[in-house]
Amino acid sequence: NAGVTQTPKFRVLKTGQSMTLLCAQDMNHEYMYWYRQDPGMGLRLIHYSVGEGTTAKGEVPDGYNVSRLKKQNFLLGLESAAPSQTSVYFCASRPGPGIQETQYFGPGTRLLVL
Amino acid sequence: AQSVTQLDSHVSVSEGTPVLLRCNYSSSYSPSLFWYVQHPNKGLQLLLKYTSAATLVKGINGFEAEFKKSETSFHLTKPSAHMSDAAEYFCVVSDSGYQKVTFGTGTKLQVIP
Numbered sequence: 094n095a096g097v098t099q100t101p102k103f104r105v106l107k108t109g110q111s112m113t114l115l116c117a118q119d120m121n122h123e124y125m126y127w128y129r130q131d132p133g134m135g136l137r138l139i140h141y142s143v144g145e146g147t148t149a150k151g152e153v154p155d156g157y158n159v160s161r162l163k164k165q166n167f168l169l170g171l172e173s174a175a176p177s178q179t180s181v182y183f184c185a186s187r188p189g190p191g192i193q194e195t196q197y198f199g200p201g202t203r204l205l206v207l
Numbered sequence: 208a209q210s211v212t213q214l215d216s217h218v219s220v221s222e223g224t225p226v227l228l229r230c231n232y233s234s235s236y237s238p239s240l241f242w243y244v245q246h247p248n249k250g251l252q253l254l255l256k257y258t259s260a261a262t263l264v265k266g267i268n269g270f271e272a273e274f275k276k277s278e279t280s281f282h283l284t285k286p287s288a289h290m291s292d293a294a295e296y297f298c299v300v301s302d303s304g305y306q307k308v309t310f311g312t313g314t315k316l317q318v319i320p
Contacts, residue, residue, distance in 0.1 A: 128310075133216065135297060135310040136251075183250065195241070196308065198251040 095119050097199035099184050105205045106174045114169040114202050116184030124187040125167040126151075126196065127159060129180040136183060142167055143190070174206045209234045209302040213311035221319045226270075226285040228314045230298030233279065240281045241299040241308075242272055251297065257281060268292070293318045 100115040116125065123144050128136040128151075138151030142161040156178060158170045167186075171178060181203050185196040214229040232238060242254040255266025262274045268291075272283045281298060298311040 126308075133312060135213075135312040137310070138308075185251075195253050195256060198243075200250045 097184055097186055097197050099182075099199040099202050101202060102200070103203045105207065106171075107207055108175060110174050111170070111172050112174065112204075113171075114182055114184075114204075116167045116169070116186075116199060117165055118186040118197070119165060120186060120188070120197065121164070122186035122197070123164075123189045125161065126185045126187070127157070127167065127169045128183045128185065129153065129178075130183060130201075131180050139169065139182075174204075176206045178204065179206045180204060209238065209300050209309050211298050211300045211309055211311040213296075213298050213314050215314050216312065217315045217317065219317040219319060220288045222290055223287050226283070226288045226292065226316065228283040228296050228298075228316065230281045230283065230311060231279055232281060232298070232300045234300055234302050236302050239301040240272075240274060241301070242266065242270070242281075242283050243297045243299060244294045245297065245313075246294045254283070254296075288316075288318045290318050290320065292316060 097118045126141040127139040130136050137153045139157050140151050140159040142148050145164040148159045160168045181201050183201050184199040187196045210233045212231045240257040243251040244254050245251050254270050255264045257264045257274045265271045270285050274281050295313045295315050297313050299308050301308040
């Protein structure tokens with residue numbers, strides 16, 4: 094059981110470039126989340142998914158798109174990267190809608206936009 | 208709507224002394240509450256969670272937290288700090304009416320030898 098994995102671990106982009114971050118989980122979880130972490134701001138939810146083929150906006154969705162074509166994968170796309178998107182990105186998954194269900198986090202992706 | 212406030216951005220304690228990290232929450236429903244720890248350059252690890260069972264919750268590494276509905280608080284404590292406890296701690300609320308979770312801004316714990 095690898096848990097939640099994220100690819101890549103680190104990336105440097107130039108302003109205007111695009112990229113996709115991949116999150117994969119092997120726990121058959123229904124819910125998946127993308128967060129960004131910035132100093133002094135905790136983790137902020139970008140987008141989330143409550144099942145294969147579904148996505149929804151979180152609190153900071155602008156500039157990002159997501160897709161959940163397969164249950165085990167949740168992709169985060171940046172169409173035109175901006176320096177304000179320099180951050181550490183965390184993916185998480187959760188078994189289902191029960192309020193006592195714990196989130197499991199990936200190790201993070203550090204993104205630097207120049 | 209739900210929110211969570213971590214009252215201290217930095218806490219510094221001496222090794223062997225008690226730790227108190229404060230968290231207040233706001234929720235329209237009966238919430239679930241969590242504490243996560245993040246060591247430098249690492250992901251987040253669950254310390255403990257409250258899900259409407261016992262109000263005093265015990266977690267890993269000697270940490271515990273008490274849910275106080277009247278004070279809307281969920282403070283994290285440990286009787287004796289260890290050097291390995293130096294990390295950033297996040298209080299998290301999950302509302303029963305939503306699929307989302309809301310993170311606090313984090314408290315960095317420094318442990319002085």
